[in-house]
Amino acid sequence: MRLIVARCEVRYSGRLDALLPEALRLIMVKSDGSVMVHADTGGYKPQNWMTPPTVIEEAEGLLVVRKRAGATEDRLDIRIAEVLSDVEHDMGEAAALEKDGVEAHLQELLAEQPHWCGEGFRLVRREWPTDIGPVDLMCRDDEDGWIAVEIKRVATIEAVEQLCRYLERLREDPAMAEVRGVLAAQSIKPQARVLAESRGLRCVEVDLAVLRGEREPELTLFA
Secondary structure, eight states, X not given: OEEEEEEEEEEEESSSOEEEEEEEEEEEEOTTSOEEEEOSSSTTOOSXXXXXXXXXXXXXXXXXXXXXXXXXXXXXXXXXXXXXXXXXXXXXXXXOOOOOHHHHHHHHHHHHOGGGTSTTOEEEEEEEXXXXXXXXXXXXXXXOOEEEEEXXXXXXXXXXXXXXXXXXXXXXXXXXXXXXXXXXXXXXXXXXXXXXXXXXXXXXXXXXXXXXXXXXXXXXXXX
């Protein structure tokens, strides 16, 4: 990973045009081609970024990041006026996020039986990668729409926020602009459910014993 602290101007062009005036910022360049431009405010979210695959070109005082987006090209032009620090670090092989045993088992079982997350769901991939972490399950519904599923043993407000961050990243891809989110857990805290539903997320409580085939699901009578 390369970390550059510099006074710079950042211009984005592509699906829209945007300009960050010259200021002191942190530029992160990852080995996978991700580029993020951070200010010292704004929390975890960069002011501008480009996800891989990218082409990065560098000349005196200029860093250009390009990415094909269908028939068009997205581009970041970072004009560097002054460099305060420019260092590289070998981060080694990335280790996947380790889940506790119950969450890992839930993910395996729901990957085999995605219909418990929603009727007609079919699995596309486990651990779908994003630049802020993997989505537990990426599915399609019976209308071929994209569904991102986040799995927890106990779902809290933080789980809702995590799923919303993943959806924000995924929707940057025009092909996934309509991706929906499902929060699946053995137990969902009432506050988390309220927040999730207010943001258009679906909440599903799953029974580990039923998923394992150790108990029959409870029958629900409909009037």
